[in-house]
Amino acid sequence: MKREMKVFLLFLLTFGVLCMAGAAFAEDPVYGGILRWREINDPPKLDPAQATDTVSSRAIYLMFDSLVENDSDGKGVLPALAESWEGSEGGTVWTFKLRKGVRFHKECLGESTANGGREVTAQDWKYTFERMVRDNSPRAYFIEMIEGYQDFVSRDETGATEWSGIKVLDDYTLQFKLTYSFAPFVSVLAYNSFMVIPREDAEKWGKEFNFHPVGTGPFMLERWDHDQKVVLKKNPDYWRKDDKGNALPYLDGVELVVIPDNTIAYEEFKKGNLDAFQDFPDEFYVEAKATYGPLFQERPWVGTYYYGFNNSKEPFKGNRALRQAVNYAVDRERISDLVIEGRYPAGKGVLPPGMPGFNPDLKGYSYDPDKAKALLKEAGYPNGFECELQVNNNPRHKAVAEAIQAQLMELGIKLNIKVVDWGVHLDMCERAETQMFRMGWVVDYLDPDNFLYVLLHSSNHGSKGNYSFYSNPEVDALLAEARVETNWDKRIELYRKAEQLIVEDAPWVFLFHYSTSLLGQKWVKNMHLPAMGDYSTPLYNVWVTKK
Amino acid sequence: MTERTTPAASGGSLWFEAWLRFRRNRLAMIGLVMVITVILVAVLATWISPYDPLKQLIWTEGKAVRLASPSAKHWFGTDLYGRDILSRIIFGARISLQIGIFATLVSLVIGIPLGALAGYVGKWVDDLISWLVNVVFAFPFLLFVLAVVAVFKDPSLVVVYIAIGMVNWVSIARVVRAQFISLREREFVEAARALGMPSWRIIFVHILPNALAPVIVQATLGMGSIIMIEAGLAFLGFGAQPPTPSWGLMISEGQKYLGQGQWWWAIFPGLAIMYTVLAFNFLGDGLRDALDVRLKR
Numbered sequence: 001m002k003r004e005m006k007v008f009l010l011f012l013l014t015f016g017v018l019c020m021a022g023a024a025f026a027e028d029p030v031y032g033g034i035l036r037w038r039e040i041n042d043p044p045k046l047d048p049a050q051a052t053d054t055v056s057s058r059a060i061y062l063m064f065d066s067l068v069e070n071d072s073d074g075k076g077v078l079p080a081l082a083e084s085w086e087g088s089e090g091g092t093v094w095t096f097k098l099r100k101g102v103r104f105h106k107e108c109l110g111e112s113t114a115n116g117g118r119e120v121t122a123q124d125w126k127y128t129f130e131r132m133v134r135d136n137s138p139r140a141y142f143i144e145m146i147e148g149y150q151d152f153v154s155r156d157e158t159g160a161t162e163w164s165g166i167k168v169l170d171d172y173t174l175q176f177k178l179t180y181s182f183a184p185f186v187s188v189l190a191y192n193s194f195m196v197i198p199r200e201d202a203e204k205w206g207k208e209f210n211f212h213p214v215g216t217g218p219f220m221l222e223r224w225d226h227d228q229k230v231v232l233k234k235n236p237d238y239w240r241k242d243d244k245g246n247a248l249p250y251l252d253g254v255e256l257v258v259i260p261d262n263t264i265a266y267e268e269f270k271k272g273n274l275d276a277f278q279d280f281p282d283e284f285y286v287e288a289k290a291t292y293g294p295l296f297q298e299r300p301w302v303g304t305y306y307y308g309f310n311n312s313k314e315p316f317k318g319n320r321a322l323r324q325a326v327n328y329a330v331d332r333e334r335i336s337d338l339v340i341e342g343r344y345p346a347g348k349g350v351l352p353p354g355m356p357g358f359n360p361d362l363k364g365y366s367y368d369p370d371k372a373k374a375l376l377k378e379a380g381y382p383n384g385f386e387c388e389l390q391v392n393n394n395p396r397h398k399a400v401a402e403a404i405q406a407q408l409m410e411l412g413i414k415l416n417i418k419v420v421d422w423g424v425h426l427d428m429c430e431r432a433e434t435q436m437f438r439m440g441w442v443v444d445y446l447d448p449d450n451f452l453y454v455l456l457h458s459s460n461h462g463s464k465g466n467y468s469f470y471s472n473p474e475v476d477a478l479l480a481e482a483r484v485e486t487n488w489d490k491r492i493e494l495y496r497k498a499e500q501l502i503v504e505d506a507p508w509v510f511l512f513h514y515s516t517s518l519l520g521q522k523w524v525k526n527m528h529l530p531a532m533g534d535y536s537t538p539l540y541n542v543w544v545t546k547k
Numbered sequence: 548m549t550e551r552t553t554p555a556a557s558g559g560s561l562w563f564e565a566w567l568r569f570r571r572n573r574l575a576m577i578g579l580v581m582v583i584t585v586i587l588v589a590v591l592a593t594w595i596s597p598y599d600p601l602k603q604l605i606w607t608e609g610k611a612v613r614l615a616s617p618s619a620k621h622w623f624g625t626d627l628y629g630r631d632i633l634s635r636i637i638f639g640a641r642i643s644l645q646i647g648i649f650a651t652l653v654s655l656v657i658g659i660p661l662g663a664l665a666g667y668v669g670k671w672v673d674d675l676i677s678w679l680v681n682v683v684f685a686f687p688f689l690l691f692v693l694a695v696v697a698v699f700k701d702p703s704l705v706v707v708y709i710a711i712g713m714v715n716w717v718s719i720a721r722v723v724r725a726q727f728i729s730l731r732e733r734e735f736v737e738a739a740r741a742l743g744m745p746s747w748r749i750i751f752v753h754i755l756p757n758a759l760a761p762v763i764v765q766a767t768l769g770m771g772s773i774i775m776i777e778a779g780l781a782f783l784g785f786g787a788q789p790p791t792p793s794w795g796l797m798i799s800e801g802q803k804y805l806g807q808g809q810w811w812w813a814i815f816p817g818l819a820i821m822y823t824v825l826a827f828n829f830l831g832d833g834l835r836d837a838l839d840v841r842l843k844r
Binding site: 262338393 | 601602603605606609610613627628784788789790800802803804805806807
């Protein structure tokens with residue numbers, strides 16, 4: 001009896017403590033503290049105009065702002081440095097009203113910046129876009145539909161001194177004139193290259209701006225120890241306020257800690273030396289999910305994982321049956337389930353779920369070794385063939401490749417895996433120097449154009465995105481038509497038609513769609529994984545309860 | 548002390564004496580037996596391995612054979628794809644030995660002629676070759692091999708032999724050079740020269756057989772480190788490519804699971820490397836003790 005009483009009291013006590021803890025959880029945000037975020041490599045670029053990878057973009061999202069930004073569920077764009085915008089003249093003129101009182105960073109690397117923390121105006125935006133063209137930004141072509149782009153690109157011949165389609169109406173009004181109505185124009189502007197930059201600092205540093213980045217974001221660069229960490233500190237003049245009108249960010253700073261090895265990174269996280277661990281590795285997935293429960297966030301990511309065939313070279317060039325045979329020979333569901341913990345759903349086509357226009361009824365390929373055999377025979381390789389698959393050096397990609405290698409072997413297809421570094425891999429794919437290659441594409445702007453046009457239109461062969469050197473005039477025509485179509489339903493119909501044709505042509509082995517993941521410590525509050533991917537997780541409204 | 552006039556005449560007894568000394572050395576005999584077991588495993592792999600080393604059992608037997616712990620069915624457990632680790636280690640012996648032997652051959656082919664030339668000719672030829680040897684020596688070994696592999700761009704086993712050989716020859720060349728310097732002044736060489744024999748004949752027929760003993764020791768000791776280098780290269784993603792059952796590659800793939808309690812994927816190949824490297828080191832040490840006349844008590 002006494003013992004039962006004790007148990008009851010203990011229960012009450014525990015309950016009480018839990019309630020108090022619950023109350024503590026619900027308490028108001030606290031200021032201060034540093035958040036340590038794990039990175040797998042040193043960010044190659046901190047100049048938004050030059051960055052094309054997710055590691056660079058992580059840092060850029062923390063230091064810079066764009067006109068508009070993606071909402072956290074990937075449903076559309078929200079105002080950022082632009083308060084409002086409207087399209088006119090059939091979607092060929094876009095006028096943006098800028099937010100007032102937004103200031104550039106006062107400090108960079110512990111020194112005063114050249115701009116001195118002045119306010120952002122429309123001139124800065126014009127300068128930013130023109131600078132992208134002047135510095136040959138690899139992403140300037142995303143907005144090639146703004147009038148005068150070609151003239152300004154070849155300004156040496158045309159003598160153009162400005163990008164004529166970008167107009168400053170007054171200090172807080174910016175206007176873009178397009179050569180044709182490009183439906184996703186506003187969402188393209190949320191991409192992380194289109195971030196405003198102060199002219200004074202850009203001109204002071206020139207190409208060195210990459211190492212002295214100055215923006216308007218919640219954090220400013222304090223130190224960059226290459227291959228170790230990027231130290232960012234709070235921007236005291238940040239424009240955003242929380243619901244109660246309090247200044248943001250709550251954190252005193254963010255450290256992007258570079259730890260290339262997954263095992264070491266996870267050990268550091270377990271010891272509490274890291275606060276956030278993004279793109280969580282498969283080998284610790286089961287354990288981490290069980291240990292951390294809701295602190296482990298994971299959601300579908302608008303992206304597609306595929307193996308491209310080199311459609312410009314033998315044996316895949318002009319042999320559709322052969323490409324289809326490989327598609328039928330791969331058991332996507334079971335590879336996902338058995339090799340990568342079921343984290344990437346099997347994919348049928350180009351567009352990932354979550355992308356407008358995603359077609360759940362698309363006719364794709366499922367595992368069918370008999371059909372694969374028949375197609376191999378039709379393709380002229382009844383006993384299989386040998387070919388080389390190039391994969392970039394990453395544990396997950398290697399694991400998937402070894403599984404696919406074994407499955408193709410069942411049909412006599414001998415796949416030789418070649419593992420190379422990311423930079424080399426990208427170069428070789430861009431120059432069509434591989435036979436077959438692994439590639440992935442995650443969303444830049446929420447429009448089917450970002451996948452279908454960029455990756456499969458014949459005008460984008462090579463570095464622009466069509467690494468498989470696929471070309472089909474019928475598909476080209478449909479994609480070009482969809483680009484300028486303003487009726488949304490009609491556009492989607494065009495994209496679906498094009499995607500079905502592409503899937504039948506099988507320029508790729510359609511494999512998976514991505515998921516994105518983020519593990520945070522229990523003392524990190526209000527950190528939410530957005531649909532656009534772990535690297536764009538906002539940290540301006542995150543706080544930590546442990547200092 | 549009697550001076551031998553022709554090396555061939557008493558060569559047999561030299562080797563026989565060495566063998567007697569070798570047999571008395573227990574560690575050396577253990578090393579020999581260990582090396583023979585590795586060679587036997589490699590040669591008989593097809594017959595003794597319980598499974599096909601490339602067969603991924605998960606597709607037929609499901610999750611039960613995925614990262615399965617050691618059991619009666621799979622003595623060393625299975626990996627992520629349900630491949631039998633014991634079978635992979637058995638076939639891995641082929642890869643390691645193959646690399647060890649061919650890389651050593653490459654270093655001998657480069658190292659012996661250059662060392663001989665430097666030692667026999669002397670003067671500026673010696674200066675030049677010694678300078679080259681020192682330059683290669685000055686580089687960190689693994690880094691140099693990595694650089695050579697990187698130049699070929701297309702990592703394959705043949706590239707690995709050549710790369711290791713291109714770096715490893717320096718230790719052979721040094722030994723050969725030292726031997727030639729001491730041997731070229733000996734009477735039998737002078738006699739050969741007095742008879743008007745061409746230099747190549749003196750080098751290859753008269754001096755080289757007498758210089759072989761230290762080269763054999765060096766080459767055997769080198770086998771161990773070459774096998775380590777191969778494992779290191781495979782671990783770093785150079786050299787053997789999947790699904791080749793290279794020990795280094797297995798460690799590299801398996802080490803991620805070490806902390807999760809699935810230790811067998813990385814530990815067993817690690818033990819295999821340790822066994823083989825120890826085997827060659829014991830054998831090499833034994834050979835040195837047996838062949839080095841100066842150490843004779």
